[in-house]
Amino acid sequence: MKIGIAFNLKRQPKPDEPQDKYAEYDERTTIDAIKKALESGGHAVVLLEADENFVEKVKEEKPHFVFNIAEGISGPGRESYVPVVLDMLGIPYTGSNPLTLAITLDKGRTNEILRHHGIPVPDWWISYNADEVPNVKFPVIVKPNAEGSSKGIRNNSIAYNERQVKKIVRYVIETYNQPAIIQRYLTGREFTVSIIGNNPPRVLPIVEVTYDYLPKEMNRIDSYEVKWIWDSPNNPIDSIVCPAKIDKKLEESIKDVALRTYRALGCVDFCRIDMRLDEKNVPNVLDVNALPGLIPDPRENSRFPKAAYAAGYTYEKLINEILHHAIERVGKKHMAHNASFR
Ligand SMILES: Nc1ncnc2c1ncn2[C@@H]1O[C@H](COP(=O)(O)OP(=O)(O)O)[C@@H](O)[C@H]1O
Ligand SMILES: [Mg+2]
Missing domain, CATH: 3.30.470.20 (ATP-grasp fold, B domain)
Structure with a gap:
């Protein structure tokens, strides 16, 4: 099969950019290792950097399947961008669908769903404004609501009083341009x-x-x-x-x-x-x-x-097994439909 790898490549932040700007993105060595692993599974592999030209690249390359590790560029739906495009074009991919990726990027929404299902999560509050923080039980940890790779979570992100909470919430909102999640510290x-x-x-x-x-x-x-x-x-x-x-x-x-x-x-x-x-x-x-x-x-x-x-x-087995699970899930019917796209 022809497999595309959708990814965002890690770059050095420019002097005026935050040091952690590209923390979520992948190193070339990881992308090359996934490529090598898929090739060892007998596939032809094309690299599809998930930048603003992603749609054009996919339409040109017409992969049968995409191995998706792209974290996306900006906004709360950034992880959904690749699967949304692929769903639109009828190309199957590894990993969760756009809805799941958007929800799991949002820690508050994720907690709402988990609590609904009776799955334990520490109490949390969402704050949109550092001057109006909710009445919380200390100690708490304050994190950006929709980041990963520990972005915005510093050694001093734990608060023991209202003054500290306000200070960290302000830092999160101003630096990451999004609400902060305040959560009971376990x-x-x-x-x-x-x-x-x-x-x-x-x-x-x-x-x-x-x-x-x-x-x-x-x-x-x-x-x-x-x-x-x-x-x-x-x-x-x-x-x-x-x-x-x-x-x-x-x-x-x-x-x-x-x-x-x-x-x-x-x-x-x-x-x-x-x-x-x-x-x-x-x-x-x-x-x-x-x-x-x-x-x-x-x-x-x-x-x-x-x-x-x-x-x-081995790394090769892991990557090919993820692909295998995705192929099995998508099923032969979709693959036949996909063949017509080619
Ligand atoms: N409620 C909490 N209580 C204790 N530690 C926490 C809590 N939330 C986060 N942490 C600590 O911060 C780390 C990063 O938080 P996490 O929510 O996993 O963010 P990220 O999406 O950046 O990985 C966790 O691995 C844990 O060590
Ligand atoms: Mg984590």
């Missing part, structure tokens, strides 16, 4: 759970994210500083444990929350769900990553591939 163990496939989806070995290596004065959160500065390939840190050392009961409850979350949000093919334990050891969902990072180098601690390696996958 200090329990943190896990991230990778799921692959459909009917039924499979939970890969659970990753625990640890912070023991951090100096005492730093908060135990996966802040921007921790994710991208403290833990780099030149300074590899043992920040993740996979499989997590947990008892059977906790493992079952983490898996149960992860699978219910996957289904409630309509995720398909693959996804990674971040969680933290509350004071009763109940796993609460913090974040749903319907386009999880797929950095191949194990030293980068990319969590989805790490979980897959722990389950015995």
Whole structure:
């Protein structure tokens, strides 16, 4: 098959741009590794950078299927842009549909759906204005409502009083041009759970994210500083444990929350769900990553591939299996329809 890879390439921010502007985007090495993996599966691969010329490129290349890792360019629907275009052109793709991608990018909306389904999430409030913050229970963490890769989550994003909340909400709204989500701060163990496939989806070995290596004065959160500065390939840190050392009961409850979350949000093919334990050891969902990072180098601690390696996958097998699940889901009928598009 001819497979297109839809992606956004990481660039160096210009001096006047925020340092984390391209944090969500992928390195050339990741795109090349996905290409190589798909080629090893016997496919012809074309690269489709998801910029403003994406529609024209797809129409010209006419891929049979697209492997989508594009985070999008701007706006709250940015992750949906590629699947919307592909749906319009009748080209099937890996991963969740535009609705699921738009919702999971919005932490407040995601929490509303999860709570409706009885899935534990820490209490949260959305703030549109730093002068009018809701009456919250401290301590809280303040995050941009619709970012990822720890953008806008700094070591000092935790607040213990109203003055601190207002200050962080102002920073988030002004820097990221969007509402802030204020959320009860859970200090329990943190896990991230990778799921692959459909009917039924499979939970890969659970990753625990640890912070023991951090100096005492730093908060135990996966802040921007921790994710991208403290833990780099030149300074590899043992920040993740996979499989997590947990008892059977906790493992079952983490898996149960992860699978219910996957289904409630309509995720398909693959996804990674971040969680933290509350004071009763109940796993609460913090974040749903319907386009999880797929950095191949194990030293980068990319969590989805790490979980897959722990389950015995190679990178090639992981990428081809995601594609395989998508093909199976889409079904032969759609593929036949797609043939006419060519
Ligand atoms: N409610 C919370 N309680 C405790 N820690 C949190 C909470 N929300 C986020 N964090 C910490 O911040 C990190 C990043 O938050 P997350 O919601 O996953 O954002 P992103 O979409 O940028 O990954 C989490 O991995 C966790 O360490
Ligand atoms: Mg996260």
